[in-house]
Amino acid sequence: MENGAAQPVIVAIDGPSGTGKSSTSKAVAAQLGLSYLDTGAQYRAITWWMVTNGIDIDDPTAIAAVAGKAEIVSGTDPENPTITVDGTDVAGPIRSQEVTSKVSAVSAVPEVRARITELQRSLATSAEKGIVVEGRDIGTTVLPDADLKVFLTASPEARAARRSGELKSTDIQATREALIKRDAADSSRKTSPLAKADDAVEVDTTELTLAQVIECVVTLVEEKRAGK
Numbered sequence: 269m270e271n272g273a274a275q276p277v278i279v280a281i282d283g284p285s286g287t288g289k290s291s292t293s294k295a296v297a298a299q300l301g302l303s304y305l306d307t308g309a310q311y312r313a314i315t316w317w318m319v320t321n322g323i324d325i326d327d328p329t330a331i332a333a334v335a336g337k338a339e340i341v342s343g344t345d346p347e348n349p350t351i352t353v354d355g356t357d358v359a360g361p362i363r364s365q366e367v368t369s370k371v372s373a374v375s376a377v378p379e380v381r382a383r384i385t386e387l388q389r390s391l392a393t394s395a396e397k398g399i400v401v402e403g404r405d406i407g408t409t410v411l412p413d414a415d416l417k418v419f420l421t422a423s424p425e426a427r428a429a430r431r432s433g434e435l436k437s438t439d440i441q442a443t444r445e446a447l448i449k450r451d452a453a454d455s456s457r458k459t460s461p462l463a464k465a466d467d468a469v470e471v472d473t474t475e476l477t478l479a480q481v482i483e484c485v486v487t488l489v490e491e492k493r494a495g496k
């Protein structure tokens with residue numbers, strides 16, 4: 269490339285809930301000067317819209333019929349990621365218990381996935397310096413030609429402890445069960461399930477600190493860029 273400018277790099281980070289995808293992806297993107305996209309936030313945003321507009325979440329046909337109605341806009345600065353629906357900031361409401369319990373059903377509807385996948389690809393191709401995109405199907409479906417694919421894992425116990433700390437909840441057992449239930453739904457849906465791409469690097473974060481995971485992924489990106 270002219271003037272020695274680096275080629276944009278596309279990094280896909282997938283894995284089950286609570287494995288550290290968001291924390292890791294944000295930090296890696298910030299450290300390397302890349303954009304950042306939280307695709308779970310987009311599925312949460314469309315779920316919030318469905319709930320707010322009284323759509324029956326148990327009716328996939330009703331969800332499919334309105335899948336294109338909400339205007340979802342994601343800000344991709346890793347220092348300040350934003351998400352709006354029809355111009356309203358929904359960063360807080362999309363983390364509610366109600367949205368969390370309904371997002372797997374909404375994101376299983378093929379028309380919803382087609383709509384959100386289109387948004388994701390458009391953001392990835394327009395990121396000048398490159399982007400870190402995190403989710404469940406980025407390496408397998410959304411960006412199958414990503415330069416680097418990482419699949420994060422961690423034991424259910426470690427993930428539940430992390431989430432309980434975050435939610436200030438003492439009921440680790442209930443948190444563990446909710447995580448397992450959501451992962452099972454996300455892994456078993458027909459369209460684009462949660463899965464590791466064949467060419468993804470798997471990183472088990474159970475015994476690693478967040479700083480160690482970040483360092484590991486930054487090193488993997490730098491190795492890719494150096495053509496190793």
Ligand SMILES: Nc1ncnc2c1ncn2[C@@H]1O[C@H](COP(=O)(O)OP(=O)(O)OP(=O)(O)O)[C@@H](O)[C@H]1O
Nearest residue numbers: 284285286287288289290291430434473476477478
């Ligand atoms: N390696 C780690 N060690 C300890 N805590 C961690 C580690 N990685 C992430 N965490 C913490 O675990 C919690 C969940 O992390 P994060 O939100 O990044 O996971 P996630 O995979 O994006 O989850 P989800 O898919 O549910 O959004 C956060 O509070 C984060 O700070």
Ligand SMILES: Nc1ccn([C@H]2C[C@H](O)[C@@H](COP(=O)(O)O)O2)c(=O)n1
Nearest residue numbers: 307308309311371375403404405454
């Ligand atoms: N690429 C993606 C990202 C997310 N989802 C769905 C499934 C998750 O349970 C939900 C919320 O994601 P989170 O905020 O917990 O990362 O969104 C998906 O189907 N595909």
